Amino acid sequence: MSAAMIAIPGKDICCSHPALQPNQPTVLVSKTRALYGSCHHRSSKRVVLRRRSLLLSQGVASVSVFSCSLLAADSPTRGMEKLPFKLEGYNFWTWRGRKIHYVEQGSGPPVVLIHGFGASVFHWRYNIPVLAKLYKVYALDLLGFGWSEKAIIEYDATVWSDQVADFLKEIVKEPAVLVGNSLGGFTALMTASELPDKVRGVVLLNSAGQFGDRSQQPDKNDGETVLKKYLLKPLKEAFQRIILGFLFWQAKQPSRIESVLKSVYVNPSNVDDYLMESITRPAADPNAGEVYYRLMTRFMLNQSQYTLDSVLGRLSCPLLLIWGDLDPWVGPAKAIRIKEFYPDTSIINLQAGHCPHDEVPELVNRALIDWLSTLNVEGPLQSV
Structure with a gap:
């Protein structure tokens, strides 16, 4: 702004x-x-000070009211219905012995919302109430994030796609449309490619994932020697724990979170207390640091095993890309490349950053509703 x-x-x-x-x-x-000038008479000092105090308080009040109205006018979510924030969460489902948090609202054809890295169901705060007027809306916290359990396991992309697949089978129990942002987008793609009979369509909002590099061949000589296994690898992990422990401590500080969010929101007016609380509270979990370490050392370093081209090559349902073109992390070039690789793709470009569903939710909701109504199923008769 x-x-x-x-x-x-x-x-x-x-x-x-x-x-x-x-x-x-x-x-x-x-x-x-400057308005009043200097006071030359001691007898009038007290009166002038009182007048100064009154003027200052009135001025600050006027500025505060004016600035609040200015921010409200600039906010794209002014007056929009919002999912109530609940410290205790909404619903919980036990998956493979782990506690998984999810939201369920509305009735009609099912739509499942999947958040991005470090976020939660509350990142869909402006989408759930609107979509729930027309559809049965689910939003779930991926394992290790949000209000779901911070499980100490080996994380990779298949953990979350398996979680969503079982969620479709056990909770949703009918074919659904998957909608994902960032990491949630790639999770939606993987799930749809592995479970085509349970997914009617996929919507990606600035999705994570990389295209494979065909020229890069695996190193056949990269065997694990005794020295590497018992000395170098433990030393490397110990060093990583120290560094990543410090980085996690920094990353969960409210000021740092706010700074990162504002760097990916073109209009930062929605970086508010609600959003901050939905991110900082899960980060305070006793296991959050270990989960962060495992994500950064296992999942992040093994992303090349799961590429967009390999997943798109197995996809068989309609695909919609809602893309914030001003995203500093995942630009519109990726959306164009996805469509080139998978022709059954529609693209909607928005002037927004990495999280268009929370930055310009009204535009995203309209795009979703319009596209969902075109799917070859009996959709809702009413409109928003």
Whole structure:
């Protein structure tokens, strides 16, 4: 959001929007003094100070009200219905002995929402209530994230695709459309490619995943020697734990989370307390640090085993890409390449960042509803 010049009605005071922070009151104080000049009589000092205090309080109040209205006007979610935030979560399902959190709302053809890395069901806060007016909406927390259990296991992409597949079989119990953002998008693709009879369509919002490099051949001489197995590998893991432990401590700090979110939200007005709480609370789990370590050392380093081209090659359902073109991490070039590889693809480009469903939810909801109505099934008769 650009700096907006704010003038207090009736007062010759002007300040920029970013300066309206509690740690910068000197701007207002100095301007107030300029209005009144210096006091030469001791007997009038107390009266002038009172007038200064009154003016300052009125000025701050005026600026606060004005800035709040400015932010509200710029927010694309103003007046939108939102999923209530619940510290205790919503519903829980036991999967392979692990506790999995999910939300279930509405009635009609099922739609399953899958969050991205580090997020939770609450990242779909503006989508669930609207979609639930037309569809049976599910949103689940992937194992290791959100309100689901922080299981100490070896994580890879198949863990989450297996989780979603079993969720479809045990909870949804009928063919559904999978909608995923970032990591959730790749999880949706993997699930659909392995379970075609349970998935009617897939929607990707700035999906994770990489195309394979055909020129790169595996190193046949990369055998694990005794020295590597018993000395070098343990030393490497110990070093990684120290470094990643520090990085996790940094990553879960609210200021750091806020900074990262604002870097991927073109309009940062939705980076609010609700969103921050939905991310920082799961990070406080006692096992969160170990899960982070395993994700960074196992899953992240083994992504090349699961490529977009290999998954798309097995896909057999319609695909919709809703893409935030201003994403600094996953640009629109990936969406174009996906469509080139898989022709049964529709693309909707939005002026948004990595999380368009939370940044411009009204546009995403409309795009989803319009596309869902075109699927070859009996859809809802009403419209939003």
